[in-house]
Amino acid sequence: MKMVFANSACVSAAERLILRGGSWRSVRLRVRYGLIFHPVAGPVLVDTGYTPEALTGERRGRMLRLYGALLKPDLNAAEQVLPVLKRFGLSPDDIRTVIVTHFHADHISGLSLFPKARFIASDAAWARVRSRTPRQNLRHGVFTELFPPDFETRLDGLSSKPCVDARDGFPGGTDLFGDGSVIAVDLPGHADGQFGLLFASLERPLLYAVDVQWLLAALTENRTPGFPATLIAEDAAAIEPTSAMLCRFLATGGEVMLCHDPAPTSYDLSSSDPEAG
Template sequence: MTEPLACFILDTGHCLASEHHLIEGGARQQMACHSLVALLRHPQHGWFLWDAGYAPAMLEATRRFPYLLYRLATPLRLRPELAVAAQLPRFGLAPADIGQVIISHFHADHIAGLRDFAAARFVALTEAYQAVAPLSGLAALRRAFIPALLPADFARRVHLLPAFNGPPLAGLGPTYDLFNDGSALLVRLPGHARGQVGLLAHTTRGRLFFVADSCWLTRSIVERRPPSSFVNFIADDPRSLRDTINRLHGFTAANPDIQIVPSHCPDALARLLEL
């Protein structure tokens, strides 16, 4: 294996949601669900992102019906300076320095920053893109997808991955080795969104497993408590979502050295945020 990936965790803003929706048995109180992005550097292949998070484009895209409903359902608390592109200068970087963006899934809070990276290649699972590409209006909103957030040339710049056939992660299935050196392994994490993937990264901060929205709170995995049935409205496959949480519980129990990083977990963000 090559040397570990440099890794910086960025907060791109948050929405508000009730804890009792985020996890079964949760309190009826609002929580801030931050949208986490990982800025990573491979020693040979350079800088890349895990998701693109929130960005000002999100506010513009949700001004009008039907996408206004997204903002009403998840009240947004965004600041322009938190967009990934706006944070890059403190690392001595510009958007053109980002070679690729790995898209965990196509929900709006994970792709709102994509248009800021005009030179990047995008990487996603084929089934994830095919599930949303033809959608618009209420049909898109039903999958938490906002078409206007994709760059106009997205189809030309995206590298769509077929079914994975690399060595499996125990209990989670086959992997895709992003750089063919074991430093960044993608694995399917079905249930929340069609074609959702996670990233197991060997970083300077240890082994981090970015599990996207397999759950919203780390304790969902620790305690095997999925989101409430309320979220079945947007879940691609509620049964698979529960199964994925159970599988992640088994995987983490067997690998206690690996840190699980859900994209919206306040505890994970507080532990790893790059200040």
């Protein structure tokens, strides 16, 4: 099974806000999303990254416009989701599955581009989105105008999929395709319903840990940022235990990749064979 991760945009932040003991120098963070070529499910997206829909789309509300003005994401035109699909000979209609790791704008802004896709996401988290007022959702970093109107009818919730127990140093989770190839691992702390993806069958098992931290050094050097970074966390108390689980996975020989870490990885598109194979 082949997979690549593309960089939809860059966002700049002071290092000390995302790394304990860091400096005031600016760090350009990536905003990754993934493309998996599954032998049965076909091409599968992992989130969508930032797309113009989040920054200039007609459906944006006032708070989403303010969000874009404050963060100022620098979109990477060459690695936007549609050009990347075209690079692999794919169109939006070829995408029948999008894995949505959580509901923040830099992960869902392109969902409406895929009218034929089913969405794998936390149905428990979606139920909470449905039960909240728009103002309450904003407090959780969720901009509901970015969801397709028929999101719920196309939702394949995690609760409907088989569970996998933890074993051999691997965390437990949910088997997304019923073959053990992609396991959704609960990663509480950053966002409601956030889960990462474990690819246990690789020569070196990989856990895509999404937004548990912004920088890998926060894990490997035990430099998890505190206040004020914890203000934007869904469950600040869960960040340390989740980070500790990732450190244990690293200690067993696994590899951890984060959405925003600026360092290139062997799975990033610029380092990968441009053909799907």
